[in-house]
Amino acid sequence: MCLNLDTLRQERQKWLTWKNIAPLQAALAALPDPVVTDSDFGDAVGVDLDPAFEAEHGLQIEQTARLLIPWRKGPFRLGKLFIDSEWQSQIKYNLLEPHFDLRNKIVGDIGCNNGYYLFRMQSQRPAKLVGFDPSAIYYSQFQFIDHFLQSDIVYEMLGVEHVEHYEHRFDALFCLGVLYHRPDPVGTLKSLYRGLNPGGELILDTFMIDGEEEVCLTPRDRYSKIGNIYFIPTVHALKNWCHRAGFDAVEVLEIRKTDREEQRKTEWIASQSLDDFLDPDDPDKTVEGYPAPKRVYIKAKKAS
Numbered sequence: 001m002c003l004n005l006d007t008l009r010q011e012r013q014k015w016l017t018w019k020n021i022a023p024l025q026a027a028l029a030a031l032p033d034p035v036v037t038d039s040d041f042g043d044a045v046g047v048d049l050d051p052a053f054e055a056e057h058g059l060q061i062e063q064t065a066r067l068l069i070p071w072r073k074g075p076f077r078l079g080k081l082f083i084d085s086e087w088q089s090q091i092k093y094n095l096l097e098p099h100f101d102l103r104n105k106i107v108g109d110i111g112c113n114n115g116y117y118l119f120r121m122q123s124q125r126p127a128k129l130v131g132f133d134p135s136a137i138y139y140s141q142f143q144f145i146d147h148f149l150q151s152d153i154v155y156e157m158l159g160v161e162h163v164e165h166y167e168h169r170f171d172a173l174f175c176l177g178v179l180y181h182r183p184d185p186v187g188t189l190k191s192l193y194r195g196l197n198p199g200g201e202l203i204l205d206t207f208m209i210d211g212e213e214e215v216c217l218t219p220r221d222r223y224s225k226i227g228n229i230y231f232i233p234t235v236h237a238l239k240n241w242c243h244r245a246g247f248d249a250v251e252v253l254e255i256r257k258t259d260r261e262e263q264r265k266t267e268w269i270a271s272q273s274l275d276d277f278l279d280p281d282d283p284d285k286t287v288e289g290y291p292a293p294k295r296v297y298i299k300a301k302k303a304s
Helices: 005-017 022-029 051-067 089-099 116-124 136-149 160-165 185-194 235-245
Strands: 036-040 045-049 076-078 081-083 106-110 128-132 154-156 170-176 196-207 249-257 282-286 294-301
Touching: 005 022, 005 136, 005 160, 022 051, 022 136, 045 051, 045 116, 045 136, 051 081, 076 136, 089 116, 089 196, 089 249, 089 294, 106 116, 106 160, 116 128, 128 160, 136 154, 160 170, 160 185, 185 196, 185 235, 235 249, 235 294
Parallel strands: 045 076, 106 128, 106 170, 128 154, 170 196
Antiparallel strands: 036 045, 076 081, 196 294, 249 294
């Protein structure tokens, strides 16, 4: 099936006129042209601002940032303003960075949220960075941060199902925290496989359960208070999914239990977080009685 992505893009641009998104877009349009003295693509992605500019416009910048709550991924820093996101995303990025080389490569980030990982990837000097996420609020957050960073990142309000129909293939794809939201994980992996150039690599993380068997957990209703979680595999089951999708080599990079250092409630989300998702009497279980969130990070390669 051939999709007309331009038609889809035009339709999704209309999302920016929704009654809950239009005020955000108006606030973004009203931001002054920034006077930036330095950029930082370290743990807290951000910029240093000219003192006079910040003194005049700092309050407007903070008010705009707060309009964009909830900030799930980050952290970010704009001058003296620190956006303390729910997820300390530098933990995941710093864990993964030793395992990939993006120099001169065409790179896609699937489910890129507000673009935190894409901004971090710029330090490796890829040829092109493309983010995919069908969310008007996350796109608005990206616009806000990019107003100051002025990157060449391409942000598409498209989903994982559109990657294989994109105008070009990718040398590297990142799919972080997406697979468990898909009712057909093998089909999703096949789509990602088709979106890669020969020799391309997929960096993926997903919830997992312990065990030596080739099985997966299928939550009845919710997992860790999240409704759209379909399948949580053992590592062996995940490897089988990747091989069925066509990947030749699958390498486990890390297994990490989600903890309060990585995910916690802050003033920048105004909602529940990890502590609310776990059994108060047994932090090794979710409130539903399932094993507490643990993630496996893998690298899968498409044959050359």
